[in-house]
Amino acid sequence: MSKAVFIDRDNTIIEDPGYISDPGAVKLLPGVELAIKSLARAGFKNIVCTNQSGVARGMLTEDDLESIHAEVRRQLADKGAHLDAIYYCPFHPQGTIEQYARESDLRKPKPGMLLRAAEELDLELAQSWMVGDSARDIEAGQRAGCRTIRVRIAGETSTTTSERNVDAAQADFTVRNLVEAAKIIVRETDRTGTWEAVTPSAAVATAPPSSQGRFPQPDARLSEEGDDAPMDDHRVRLEILSHLRRLVRHSELEEFSFLKLAGGIVQMLALLTLLIAVLYFLGSGSGRVPVATFWALISVAMQTMALTFFTIQRNK
Ligand SMILES: [Mg+2]
Incomplete structure (x- = not known):
C-alpha cells in the first residue's frame, strides 16, 4: 500500500481568481513544484x-x-x-445542469474523493494527509482518517479571527503555503517512522498560523536548497551518528594508549x-645466587605481564 498527500487545488496549488474556465488562467502558487517533488521523494503520491x-x-x-x-x-x-x-467533484445540489445537480459523497467536506x-x-489513509485552504478540506481529510494541514493564505479577510482560531484548531497543523505543509509532512514522516519511541507525536510543535501580510512566498532557503531541505532531519541523524563514532574511536584510542603505556612501563621494570639479577649473579658474597634467582623470577613475571599487555592491545 502507498501513502498519499491529498491536495486541494484552488488556493492551495493554483491561484483562485473565482471560477477558472480557461486553461490560460492557470497560475501555480509559488513553490508548489518544490513541495510536490519533496513529497514524492518522501514516498507520497500527490493527489489533487x-x-x-x-x-x-x-x-x-x-x-x-x-x-x-x-x-x-x-x-x-x-x-x-x-x-x-486528479480527482474532482462536478456535482452540486443547486446546480443548473441537470445531470450534475445533486448531492454527492464526492463533494468535500464528504470524504468520497479521498x-x-x-x-x-x-492507499493507506492512516498514513496519508489532506492539505487544503478551507475548512471543508480539513473535514474531508479527517473523515477519511488522514492527518490534516490547513493552508492559510496571508491577508485572507473572509473569516474573522475567532473563526480562524476555531478552524485552526481543527487541523493538525496550520501553515502559510504548500511548501511549509510539505516540510511538516516530511518531518513528521521521518519522526514517526524512525524516532517514534523517542519522540511522542504529542510533543510535536504546531506551525504558527499565518500572519497578515503580502502574498505568501515560499521559504527562500527552501527555494535555494529545494532538494536538500527535506533531508534536514536525516542530516541531523547522520551528524549524531558520526559524533558517536568519533566518541567510540576516541575511547578506543584512550584504551589503546593506556595498554601501550602500561606494557612499556612493565617492560622497563622487567629489564x-x-x-639487578645479573648484578647479584656477577657480584661477590654468600647467598648472592638465591637473591639473583629471586630477581630473575621477578623479571620473568614482569616480562610476561608486559607481553600480556601488548597482546591485549594488538587484539583490540
Ligand atoms: Mg481551495
Whole structure:
C-alpha cells in the first residue's frame, strides 16, 4: 500500500481568481513544484482532490476542466513535478445542469474523493494527509482518517479571527503555503517512522498560523536548497551518528594508549629487575645466587605481564 498527500487545488496549488474556465488562467502558487517533488521523494503520491461545482452551475464543462488540469500538469512538469492523480467533484445540489445537480459523497467536506482514490490507488489513509485552504478540506481529510494541514493564505479577510482560531484548531497543523505543509509532512514522516519511541507525536510543535501580510512566498532557503531541505532531519541523524563514532574511536584510542603505556612501563621494570639479577649473579658474597634467582623470577613475571599487555592491545 502507498501513502498519499491529498491536495486541494484552488488556493492551495493554483491561484483562485473565482471560477477558472480557461486553461490560460492557470497560475501555480509559488513553490508548489518544490513541495510536490519533496513529497514524492518522501514516498507520497500527490493527489489533487477538488470540488468543481462550476460544472454543475454551467460555468464550464468537464472537458474544460480536463484542459485546465492538463495545463496544471504541464506547468508542473515544466518544473519537474508530477501529480499522480486528479480527482474532482462536478456535482452540486443547486446546480443548473441537470445531470450534475445533486448531492454527492464526492463533494468535500464528504470524504468520497479521498476514499475513492484510496480504493483505486491502494492507499493507506492512516498514513496519508489532506492539505487544503478551507475548512471543508480539513473535514474531508479527517473523515477519511488522514492527518490534516490547513493552508492559510496571508491577508485572507473572509473569516474573522475567532473563526480562524476555531478552524485552526481543527487541523493538525496550520501553515502559510504548500511548501511549509510539505516540510511538516516530511518531518513528521521521518519522526514517526524512525524516532517514534523517542519522540511522542504529542510533543510535536504546531506551525504558527499565518500572519497578515503580502502574498505568501515560499521559504527562500527552501527555494535555494529545494532538494536538500527535506533531508534536514536525516542530516541531523547522520551528524549524531558520526559524533558517536568519533566518541567510540576516541575511547578506543584512550584504551589503546593506556595498554601501550602500561606494557612499556612493565617492560622497563622487567629489564631493570633482570639487570639487578645479573648484578647479584656477577657480584661477590654468600647467598648472592638465591637473591639473583629471586630477581630473575621477578623479571620473568614482569616480562610476561608486559607481553600480556601488548597482546591485549594488538587484539583490540
Ligand atoms: Mg481551495
